[in-house]
Amino acid sequence: MSSSTPKPSLYTAYSGSALLETPLLNKGNAFIAEERQAFNLTGLLPPRYETIEEQVERAYMQYKSFDEAINKHIYLRAIQDNNETLFYRLLQQHLEEMIPIIYTPTVGDACEQFSDIYRSARGLFVSYQDRHQLDDVLRNATKRKVKVIVVTDGERVLGLGDQGIGGMGISIGKLSLYTACGGISPAYTLPVMLDVGTNNQELLNDPMYMGLRHKRIEGEEYDEFVDLFLQAVKRRWPEAIIQFEDFAQPNAMPLLNRYREKYCCFNDDIQGTAAVSVGTLLAACRSKDVKLSAQKIAFVGAGSAGCGIAEQVISQMVAEGISESQARKQVFMIDRFGLLTDTTPGLRDFQQVLVQRSDDIANWSFSGEFPNLLDVMHCAKPGILIGVSGQAGLFTEQVIRAMKKGCDTPIVFPLSNPSKQVEATPEQVIEWTDGDVIIATGSPFAPVTYNNKQYPIAQCNNSYIFPGIGLGVLAVKARLISDEMLRAASKTLAGASPLANTGKGGLLPPFTELAELSKTIAFNVAKVAQQQGLALDVDDEVLKQRIEANFWRPEYRQYKRISA
Numbered sequence: 001m002s003s004s005t006p007k008p009s010l011y012t013a014y015s016g017s018a019l020l021e022t023p024l025l026n027k028g029n030a031f032i033a034e035e036r037q038a039f040n041l042t043g044l045l046p047p048r049y050e051t052i053e054e055q056v057e058r059a060y061m062q063y064k065s066f067d068e069a070i071n072k073h074i075y076l077r078a079i080q081d082n083n084e085t086l087f088y089r090l091l092q093q094h095l096e097e098m099i100p101i102i103y104t105p106t107v108g109d110a111c112e113q114f115s116d117i118y119r120s121a122r123g124l125f126v127s128y129q130d131r132h133q134l135d136d137v138l139r140n141a142t143k144r145k146v147k148v149i150v151v152t153d154g155e156r157v158l159g160l161g162d163q164g165i166g167g168m169g170i171s172i173g174k175l176s177l178y179t180a181c182g183g184i185s186p187a188y189t190l191p192v193m194l195d196v197g198t199n200n201q202e203l204l205n206d207p208m209y210m211g212l213r214h215k216r217i218e219g220e221e222y223d224e225f226v227d228l229f230l231q232a233v234k235r236r237w238p239e240a241i242i243q244f245e246d247f248a249q250p251n252a253m254p255l256l257n258r259y260r261e262k263y264c265c266f267n268d269d270i271q272g273t274a275a276v277s278v279g280t281l282l283a284a285c286r287s288k289d290v291k292l293s294a295q296k297i298a299f300v301g302a303g304s305a306g307c308g309i310a311e312q313v314i315s316q317m318v319a320e321g322i323s324e325s326q327a328r329k330q331v332f333m334i335d336r337f338g339l340l341t342d343t344t345p346g347l348r349d350f351q352q353v354l355v356q357r358s359d360d361i362a363n364w365s366f367s368g369e370f371p372n373l374l375d376v377m378h379c380a381k382p383g384i385l386i387g388v389s390g391q392a393g394l395f396t397e398q399v400i401r402a403m404k405k406g407c408d409t410p411i412v413f414p415l416s417n418p419s420k421q422v423e424a425t426p427e428q429v430i431e432w433t434d435g436d437v438i439i440a441t442g443s444p445f446a447p448v449t450y451n452n453k454q455y456p457i458a459q460c461n462n463s464y465i466f467p468g469i470g471l472g473v474l475a476v477k478a479r480l481i482s483d484e485m486l487r488a489a490s491k492t493l494a495g496a497s498p499l500a501n502t503g504k505g506g507l508l509p510p511f512t513e514l515a516e517l518s519k520t521i522a523f524n525v526a527k528v529a530q531q532q533g534l535a536l537d538v539d540d541e542v543l544k545q546r547i548e549a550n551f552w553r554p555e556y557r558q559y560k561r562i563s564a
């Protein structure tokens with residue numbers, strides 16, 4: 001459907017205050033006279049009719065009256081819970097300004113303060129104590145048809161650790177982007193919080209805390225609970241995409257491996273972050289006219305996110321023509337004990353395949369038990385440095401200056417979220433490299449001016465990837481989400497880089513272009529799914545139409561009343 005075609009009427013049995021209290025249907029003062037008559041709304045609203053543009057103007061004026069980001073967030077969430085169409089129209093018109101408010105970094109504060117700022121319910125709280133009645137819980141969801149679920153257990157929210165029930169904030173924020181940037185109708189999205197308790201003592205002691213007040217359920221009981229939940233989802237909405245979000249390292253990878261062939265699911269922190277990072281790295285390399293496979297690359301943070309990116313980087317290097325063992329030699333994983341080597345004790349499976357062999361670093365000079373970040377800079381001389389540590393300040397001046405000495409125009413991505421967890425600010429990195437650097441962060445940063453030159457800061461965030469994946473998967477009803485589909489998303493993103501394409505502008509396109517980019521990603525992801533036999537086989541024209549048809553726009557529809 002093109003944007004000029006009016007939407008068909010919507011038939012509903014809701015009326016009176018129940019209609020006004022249903023955020024997916026509420027239009028506030030935009031109900032026209034006939035509708036006010038037909039739906040028993042006369043007298044329930046101020047008399048003047050208003051267009052959505054007028055409503056947006058008022059809402060924006062009120063939004064502007066708040067100084068603090070968290071208060072803006074609370075205000076926008078209130079609109080979302082009152083009138084979703086208005087919320088998304090407002091967002092569409094002020095996307096660059098409001099994404100940092102509904103998403104990272106402010107969503108981090110909203111998760112930390114979830115119980116304190118709580119106003120009204122959204123999504124599903126699936127708590128461990130209800131594990132024997134999960135079918136009932138899912139039936140209670142007001143949405144009949146759900147196509148995208150973002151589920152978290154709140155154990156590792158952004159770089160903020162265990163936020164317990166506050167994790168709901170991140171599920172809500174991600175789904176707002178699915179709609180704003182991926183065109184998934186809000187009628188089909190469901191944020192889910194799996195409440196298994198929290199190990200955050202501060203929350204357990206907080207009288208306001210709204211989650212289960214006990215330590216996290218772990219081990220077999222935890223696995224069984226997640227499994228019961230996924231089975232219940234499969235029964236209720238067999239075709240829904242399930243996005244795992246912000247699970248802690250010990251659970252993230254095992255859950256993904258257990259379910260990725262069984263359900264249409266993916267882990268955003270492992271696969272989404274990897275896809276956006278590889279896409280952004282390809283763009284950075286292309287703008288320097290070098291190959292990714294010719295680079296040495298250091299990661300600070302060897303958890304599931306860092307290792308997920310590293311594996312995708314290795315696949316990409318192999319696709320460019322080098323051997324896998326050579327690619328692995330070019331990747332240096334560093335965690336709090338230093339470089340991961342074949343003598344590092346206690347590594348997880350996914351880390352063991354990313355170690356450096358002692359033989360290969362035999363001629364390095366370092367003083368500790370394992371080489372630290374600075375040693376790696378001196379001895380390996382990587383051209384790319386990626387931070388996924390969740391630790392502020394790890395990229396020190398000494399580290400960045402040492403890196404600069406060892407390579408031309410370093411590529412530096414301090415990706416930890418939200419902004420306060422960043423490994424180094426863009427301003428610092430630009431100063432320490434004398435402005436000769438390609439930089440991208442995970443959370444948004446304002447452009448930096450250095451020596452009279454302006455540096456736009458690309459936001460290498462999974463939000464470039466997941467809305468398009470969702471749109472593509474839904475368009476062809478893909479059965480699962482393969483690595484090849486993710487790689488198609490990375491490639492599409494890299495291809496859209498203004499800097500790589502023209503030598504000017506940002507490394508990544510602005511968020512205002514995300515809706516169009518998501519459609520292209522959707523198309524390319526869907527094509528790969530078809531080629532792999534994972535999806536409906538429709539021709540390209542039909543595929544494009546399906547993507548357009550699935551793309552929801554925040555416009556009011558006319559309502560016609562039917563009897564309950």
Ligand SMILES: O=C([O-])CC(=O)C(=O)O
Nearest residue numbers: 104158159269417461462
């Ligand atoms: O939410 C974000 O901005 C990116 C992300 O998934 C994370 O940091 O966990």
Ligand SMILES: [Mg+2]
Nearest residue numbers: 158245246269
């Ligand atoms: Mg995340």
